[in-house]
Amino acid sequence: MTTPLHGTGDRLAPSVPVTPLFPVPDGLPLRVRGITEGELRELARLDEEVFEEHAYPYFVLRQFYDLYGDHLLVVDDGGRFHGYVLAGTDPDRGRSWILGLGIEEEWRGNGLGRVLMSECLHQLREERVREVRLTVEPANSAAIELYLSLGFTRVDRRENYFGPGADRLLMVLPLPG
Numbered sequence: 001m002t003t004p005l006h007g008t009g010d011r012l013a014p015s016v017p018v019t020p021l022f023p024v025p026d027g028l029p030l031r032v033r034g035i036t037e038g039e040l041r042e043l044a045r046l047d048e049e050v051f052e053e054h055a056y057p058y059f060v061l062r063q064f065y066d067l068y069g070d071h072l073l074v075v076d077d078g079g080r081f082h083g084y085v086l087a088g089t090d091p092d093r094g095r096s097w098i099l100g101l102g103i104e105e106e107w108r109g110n111g112l113g114r115v116l117m118s119e120c121l122h123q124l125r126e127e128r129v130r131e132v133r134l135t136v137e138p139a140n141s142a143a144i145e146l147y148l149s150l151g152f153t154r155v156d157r158r159e160n161y162f163g164p165g166a167d168r169l170l171m172v173l174p175l176p177g
């Protein structure tokens, strides 16, 4: 008997319909959903477009998918991904890290980042995760404002966090148990 590969369609997070916030090309409804292994290339395309030279190498995304694929959500219109969020949880400490959040540039400012983060936090609450952490570039006011509005607080500024000159703000959200 062949053992099915992890993520070949057996594990697909439930699709959560999102009310379109503006006209979508071809009238396709936007959805928040998990992805299949076969859609990793489209995720990599999106990640590269959003984060450019700071995008994850494909092999890292691939391994994140194997580890944390249940906490990887995208917004798609049926043909293309427009945003994604990824959370990785340490089950021993009940702590989750937001490892990626990105919306295609032309789709920003329409509430998609908030929808993705809210759905991800909802999932983590249901799983009784106690705390969510993330780091953000200190000048990234759009992301910081979004995180503050969701209840995250700034707890530290770490110099050279991602290497020389790459400082990061550490933000934390405790989740009630």
Ligand SMILES: CC(C)(COP(=O)(O)OP(=O)(O)OC[C@H]1O[C@@H](n2cnc3c(N)ncnc32)[C@H](O)[C@@H]1OP(=O)(O)O)[C@@H](O)C(=O)NCCC(=O)NCCS
Pocket: 050, 101, 102, 103, 104, 107, 108, 109, 110, 111, 112, 113, 114, 115, 135, 136, 137, 140, 141, 142, 143, 145, 146, 149
């Ligand atoms: C940060 C990011 C994910 C926000 O996504 P988005 O879909 O544009 O955000 P939303 O439309 O859902 O806005 C949610 C909140 O974010 C904040 N926000 C969004 N854009 C903002 C801007 N240009 N300036 C200030 N605050 C902003 C606001 O608080 C907003 O709430 P409001 O609509 O009630 O005012 C998006 O800008 C992005 O992908 N940026 C590039 C990648 C990135 O920086 N990722 C985060 C890495 S830590």
